[in-house]
Amino acid sequence: MKRGLGEIWVYLAANPLLWLTVTLAAYQAGLWLYRRLGCRPVANPVLLAIILIGALLFATGGSYDDYFAGAQFVHFLLGPATVALAIPLYRQFHRVRRAALPLALAILAGSLSAALSAMGLAWLLGASWRSVISLAPKSVTTPVAMGIAEKLGGLPSLTAVLVILTGIIGASLGPWALRLARIRDPRARGLGLGVAAHGIGTAQAFQDSEVTGAFSSLAMGLNALATAILLPLLFRWAGW
């Protein structure tokens, strides 16, 4: 029996295959566009892919749950990819060890300035308190940030979005900010990108060099640790 296109769509839309394929295809379209536009960091492939998929969901009336049922296979790989960051870190460990103290100070300062300035600015400009709390862990890698937001009373799924946007902003405007601030040391560039923009910043840092990428991976991990410990303490102390 032949089926109409509408019926086929209904069948496919409930099947993980469709949205998994869409995720990969949209990302490749984003990459293609990024290269066509001269690899300008502002044309971030993640952002382009999110816009494409969001528009498709909107046009077809699909729900995020349907989408995630397929996309979860890609999402799952974040775990093993995080584990795999141990390899560039190991390769650059001799550089890390030589600069342990400045590294710790830089990450701590960056971690606090990311969280406090985001909360302060949003609060001053009139964001709701829930949004302010959800912003606090926005520089931390997605799974940790969601856990922190939940603990503090924010909205974990909003935090996930803010985390991704932060990563895109850091990866796209970060190289420009680094140039403006005349930060040329690859270790310093990596730490900045990793602290402020977690994995997406780290992906950008690897475009720079392996040293930059390794320091960015390290900064991402240590910032997750520092923020996960410091933010709940800060909230308890401030009585928020």
Added chain:
Amino acid sequence: MLAALTLLLLCQLAGEVIAQLSGLPLPGPVIGMLLLFFGLVIRGEVPDALDQAARGLLDHLSLLFVPAGVGVVLHLARVGDEWLPLSAALVLSTLLAIVVTGRIMQRLGRPAADGPKP
């Protein structure tokens, strides 16, 4: 390749178990990263197969953030209402954190053997 992927997943799994048992505020994969790191330090080299598997995952690291990012569709109303404070906070705080971190590292962490690239 298969062995390497299994090793990555085993590290992650051990990381999850440690996170649950210890109550550390760290997620499983980050503990898994530390476990693999110490394993590599003990072994003293990166096996080729592991290197290849890791490269396959890390070459497209940013793809892995797409599914969570599409979650923005769940929050369009809130983001629409609060777009000014949210976007100002995101952009300024992210740039501030990059510059603060990078500046401190560049000032304090004097390069040793390998100097900064021009």
